[in-house]
Amino acid sequence: MNTSLSVECLFSRQAARVGASEIRELLKLIGSGDIISFAxxxxxPSLFPYDRINLACDRVLGDPEVRxxxxxxxxxxxxxxxxxxxxxxxxxxxxxxTADNVLIxxxxxxxxxxxxxxxxxxxxxxxxxxxxxxxxxxxxxxYRPDYxxxxxxxxxxxxxxxxxxxxxxxxxxxxxxxxxxPDGITYSSDRRQFLVKxxxxxxxxxxxxxxxxxxxxxxxxxxxxxxLGSQAHGSIEEGCYxxxxxxxxxxxxxxxxxxxxxxxxxIQQLVCFKQATDLHSSTINQILMYHVVSEGFTQHLDRCRAxxxxxxxAMLEALAENMPPGVTWSRPLGGLFVWLALPExxxxxxxxxxxxxxxxxxxxxxxxxxxxxxxxxxxxxxxxISTEQIQEGVRRLATAVxxxxxx
Amino acid sequence: MNTSLSVECLFSRQAARVGASEIRELLKLIGSGDIISFAxxxxxPSLFPYDRINLACDRVLGDPEVRxxxxxxxxxxxxxxxxxxxxxxxxxxxxxxTADNVLIxxxxxxxxxxxxxxxxxxxxxxxxxxxxxxxxxxxxxxYRPDYxxxxxxxxxxxxxxxxxxxxxxxxxxxxxxxxxxPDGITYSSDRRQFLVKxxxxxxxxxxxxxxxxxxxxxxxxxxxxxxLGSQAHGSIEEGCYxxxxxxxxxxxxxxxxxxxxxxxxxIQQLVCFKQATDLHSSTINQILMYHVVSEGFTQHLDRCRAxxxxxxxAMLEALAENMPPGVTWSRPLGGLFVWLALPExxxxxxxxxxxxxxxxxxxxxxxxxxxxxxxxxxxxxxxxISTEQIQEGVRRLATAVxxxxxx
Numbered sequence: 001m002n003t004s005l006s007v008e009c010l011f012s013r014q015a016a017r018v019g020a021s022e023i024r025e026l027l028k029l030i031g032s033g034d035i036i037s038f039a040x041x042x043x044x045p046s047l048f049p050y051d052r053i054n055l056a057c058d059r060v061l062g063d064p065e066v067r068x069x070x071x072x073x074x075x076x077x078x079x080x081x082x083x084x085x086x087x088x089x090x091x092x093x094x095x096x097x098t099a100d101n102v103l104i105x106x107x108x109x110x111x112x113x114x115x116x117x118x119x120x121x122x123x124x125x126x127x128x129x130x131x132x133x134x135x136x137x138x139x140x141x142x143y144r145p146d147y148x149x150x151x152x153x154x155x156x157x158x159x160x161x162x163x164x165x166x167x168x169x170x171x172x173x174x175x176x177x178x179x180x181x182p183d184g185i186t187y188s189s190d191r192r193q194f195l196v197k198x199x200x201x202x203x204x205x206x207x208x209x210x211x212x213x214x215x216x217x218x219x220x221x222x223x224x225x226x227x228l229g230s231q232a233h234g235s236i237e238e239g240c241y242x243x244x245x246x247x248x249x250x251x252x253x254x255x256x257x258x259x260x261x262x263x264x265x266x267i268q269q270l271v272c273f274k275q276a277t278d279l280h281s282s283t284i285n286q287i288l289m290y291h292v293v294s295e296g297f298t299q300h301l302d303r304c305r306a307x308x309x310x311x312x313x314a315m316l317e318a319l320a321e322n323m324p325p326g327v328t329w330s331r332p333l334g335g336l337f338v339w340l341a342l343p344e345x346x347x348x349x350x351x352x353x354x355x356x357x358x359x360x361x362x363x364x365x366x367x368x369x370x371x372x373x374x375x376x377x378x379x380x381x382x383x384x385i386s387t388e389q390i391q392e393g394v395r396r397l398a399t400a401v402x403x404x405x406x407x
Numbered sequence: 408m409n410t411s412l413s414v415e416c417l418f419s420r421q422a423a424r425v426g427a428s429e430i431r432e433l434l435k436l437i438g439s440g441d442i443i444s445f446a447x448x449x450x451x452p453s454l455f456p457y458d459r460i461n462l463a464c465d466r467v468l469g470d471p472e473v474r475x476x477x478x479x480x481x482x483x484x485x486x487x488x489x490x491x492x493x494x495x496x497x498x499x500x501x502x503x504x505t506a507d508n509v510l511i512x513x514x515x516x517x518x519x520x521x522x523x524x525x526x527x528x529x530x531x532x533x534x535x536x537x538x539x540x541x542x543x544x545x546x547x548x549x550y551r552p553d554y555x556x557x558x559x560x561x562x563x564x565x566x567x568x569x570x571x572x573x574x575x576x577x578x579x580x581x582x583x584x585x586x587x588x589p590d591g592i593t594y595s596s597d598r599r600q601f602l603v604k605x606x607x608x609x610x611x612x613x614x615x616x617x618x619x620x621x622x623x624x625x626x627x628x629x630x631x632x633x634x635l636g637s638q639a640h641g642s643i644e645e646g647c648y649x650x651x652x653x654x655x656x657x658x659x660x661x662x663x664x665x666x667x668x669x670x671x672x673x674i675q676q677l678v679c680f681k682q683a684t685d686l687h688s689s690t691i692n693q694i695l696m697y698h699v700v701s702e703g704f705t706q707h708l709d710r711c712r713a714x715x716x717x718x719x720x721a722m723l724e725a726l727a728e729n730m731p732p733g734v735t736w737s738r739p740l741g742g743l744f745v746w747l748a749l750p751e752x753x754x755x756x757x758x759x760x761x762x763x764x765x766x767x768x769x770x771x772x773x774x775x776x777x778x779x780x781x782x783x784x785x786x787x788x789x790x791x792i793s794t795e796q797i798q799e800g801v802r803r804l805a806t807a808v809x810x811x812x813x814x
Contacts, residue, residue, distance in 0.1 A: 007647045008672055010578055010612060012528045012550070018679045045475035050468065053478070057464050061457065068452035071460070071659035106513065106685035113684045117549070121419045138683040142524070143419070171417055205417060240414045252478035254690035265415055272425045276545040277520045278513035282689050283661035 013122075017141045036393035038362040038380040041181060041336050045384070047304050048252040049292060056291035060284065070284040076275045077267075078104025078259075079286035085294060086259050090243070094227030095261070097236040103260050103267050103274065104281045107253065108211050111244035111260035113139040114270045114277070115172070115207050120145045125170040129157055131368035131377070133181045133209065136174055145171070147370040154330075156187030159194055166202040173199060173206050177225060178213035179335025182368045182379040186333050189222055196228045196241070205240035205266075214250050214301055216334035217309035226261060237263045247289055249336070250301060255285040308336070314387035315380065315394060322398035324405060329380075336383040339365070342376040346404055351378065354400040360393050420529075424548045443800035445769040445787040448588060448743050452791070454711050455659045456699060463698035467691065477691040483682045484674075485511025485666075486693035492701060493666050497650070501634030502668070504643040510667050510674050510681065511688045514660065515618050518651035518667035520546040521677045521684070522579070522614050527552045532577040536564055538775035538784070540588045540616065543581055552578070554777040561737075563594030566601055573609040580606060580613050584632060585620035586742025589775045589786040593740050596629055603635045603648070612647035612673075621657050621708055623741035624716035633668060644670045654696055656743070657708060662692040715743070721794035722787065725801035731809050736787075743790040746772070749783040753811055758785065761807040767800050 008015075061067050077083065083099040090097060105111045112135070120126060120143035128136065130149035140147075148165040150157045156177070165173075175195065177187040187195070199206045208225040229241035246258035260270060274280070315338055319329050326343030342348060348364035355362065365377025380397075382390055415422075468474050484490065490509040497504060512518045519542070527533060527550035535543065537556035547554075555572040557564045563584070572580070582602065584594040594602070606613045615632040636648035653665035667677060681687070722745055726736050733750030747769075749755060755771035762769065772784025787804075789797055 006610065007612070007670060010526055010610075010647075011676060012524065012526055012531075014524055014680070015676050018676075018683050040480075042480050045479055048475070048478040050474055050478075054468050057468065061461050061464065067457055067460075068455070069661075071455040071457075071661040072452055073447075073449050073655075073660045106689075109683075110685040117419065117421055119417055119419055121421075124419075135683070135686070142680070142683055203413065203417075205414070240417075248480075253480045254476075254478040256685065256687070256689045263414060269418060269422050269425075273421070273549070276425050276516075276542070276549055277684070278517040278663065279542070280663070282513075282663045282692055285689055285692065 014142050017144055018138060035359045035361050036385060036389050038393060041381050042384045043249055044307060047307060049300050052292045056288045059291055060287055070287045072283060074280050074283040076271045076280045078281060079290060082286050082290040085290060090226065090261060094223050094231060096230040096234065097261060100264060101236050101261050101267060103270050104286055105258045105260055106256040106281050107248050107258040108209060108244040108246035109135055111258055112136050114273050115242055116140050116143050117273050118269055119171045119205060125168055127165045127170040127173040131182055131365060133176055134367050137370060149370045152185055154185055156191035163198060166198050166204055170204055173204050175206060176209045179332050182337055182365060183339035184330045184332030184335055184337050192225060192228055196225055196232060200239050205242060207242045210243060210245045211249055212335040215305060215308060217305055217312060218333055242266065250304065251292055255289055257281060257285055257289045308383060311382040311387060311390060314390045315382040318391045318394035322395050324402050327401060336381050338380045338382060340378040340380055344376055347375045348378045351400055351404055354404055355397055358396040358400055360396050421549050424551055425545060442766045442768050443792060443796050445800060448788050449791045450656055451714060454714060456707050459699045463695045466698055467694050477694045479690060481687050481690040483678045483687045485688060486697060489693050489697040492697060497633060497668060501630050501638060503637040503641065504668060507671060508643055508668050508674060510677050511693055512665045512667055513663040513688050514655050514665040515616060515651040515653035516542055518665055519543050521680050522649055523547050523550050524680050525676055526578045526612060532575055534572045534577040534580040538589055538772060540583055541774050544777060556777045559592055561592055563598035570605060573605050573611055577611055580611050582613060583616045586739050589744055589772060590746035591737045591739030591742055591744050599632055599635055603632055603639060607646050612649060614649045614651065617650060617652045618656055619742040622712060622715060624712055624719060625740055649673065657711065658699055662696055664688060664692055664696045715790060718789040718794060718797060721797045722789040722801060725798045729802050729805035731812060734808060743788050745787045745789060747785040747787055751783055754782045755785045758807055758811055761811055762804055765803040765807055767803050
């Protein structure tokens, strides 16, 4: 075995399907110089609750018993008070569950991976929105499914298309009901009810990804699918509603603490997988996170929402001021992204190249489609740059669009 | 879908192979009351370097730039200075590599899982020692291999059996060269050289698990396989030697920081898998770990070795004093475990039941064999209990053995 090529011959079939995320590769650009980046979906670091984190560290490391526990191995399921906190939070949102239904994961990404592991064999069908979160597609890809990509409007998946997909008996349907990454759409109450009803009728497990749902900038929060589903049955144990969440967008992603909520038989098997994968999530980070969120979390969220709302508004205004006719964009009620559509036949990859020369980065939208068929969309994140940068960045981006049109 | 049973019908084929670890289930016993537990392989919490951890927290959280970075997303590959530190450490042990060959993982467990994902398709062969680390078997099981279980003596895998296994062209050979979990054996220099030579000859990737190698209580450290392999070729890029390590046994497991070292094409694909799995390991924990190990680590290791050596000696003495004739045990040069063999036809599961009534726990050895064929062995950990508890525990265990013999 003398060349790297021969090593690659030994790789599993998974390796053929799972490549590097373009977003992660693009993220590497952010570090380089004075680029204004609309790429990535990273939270604003000045919002991280450093005072609470400091206080939590002092409490944990200052107590001989707690610090010994925090630095040691723990059970795969996770730190019980944090599981209780998550169960209580979801109960307050209307879900019918207990802490036994909660498994702590390394962010929502690991929740998605573990659920994919549990349901998907090669050739199984997975239903997703068109477009959908790239990281979920990457997680699913490892298990080599066939995709059913369901068209959406600004209320969520189209009912006719959804029912047609359900009739194909997917093993899993993956949904981001609030401010979906990448296109920012939010599912209406009716569409949520319809989703839950259909999943039940056809016996298809729903994986709900709630990464952004607490970052709502206007209107009332809607019930998560886990609430609608568990209420309909009186318990989370009937039906198969699975819910993934994370503290990455609301507290800080560097701790890698998320969760998955599911009926107990599902949690039990996910625990086995997580054991085999990495034993458990960081003990100390789970305990710190519990301390951080258990006091003053609502006020912290209000601060986050106020800042992001301002940036969203700045981006929407700048787009309205600068973009030439024919360019359209979403008006998200929350989350971190605006979704831009170029007039056909413009290609977002060409715009990307044009923009980079103006020190502007964003994510071309084709990566979010299972078949990469849509070429004219762009994901713009407004979360981690100042309103001044947003204004300047959108101006330059609009110039790049105009140049592309005039070519 | 009205019962949990029907949900289970939807589970993937992986779910059928991956069950809960008996060790993890047994670990739950530790919490309960006054059991003296020789189960688990957890480090002694009084050895965790709290002063260094505190100092590291102060540095990281006290610096506005560093804390913003520590709480944010990072690249999948990991914190560059920590990757450099690991590369420098392995260079000092004789390996020929750079930081580009290092990927930070959630403990060595995730390194094993990612490598298994990379090489194993259903029905592929994986060669392991007989017995071997249960957690590795659990990680491998998810990918549904067939096992080639290779007999060992106190020098490592038997050369004839090893060569016969290599001729079966396994996709991977998994080796714990130092103080192997569960039986504590250490591979001799000759056996290491032979392993590396054979792997090269037959084109079989080696996964070396070095979880315990720094915890040596007597004699000189031997070269890791990654050093022998990369020296033979002048570079890690030739051949396929993969090395997994962790700070779980030497610093603290609660941070979940380990690593995998491999040729670049292997690392690149492992990075893609890790991205899909959980994006990256905790940023703050990587930075903290770097600060903890970059000063005074050698002295810290000396402290760990001194304490564990004393406990190992106490256990060996207590066994010699108390065990009836016919019982044999290993004399490990390092690590956390003594491996006990009962006279046939005694069964370790029976002893387990007998011992629990005396408030003594250990791990019956059959779980460490791919075919569970060996029934008379027990893994005894001496790492996290005082010498007094070791003496008392071994006394009670010996009583249980005698009762079992006399039945």
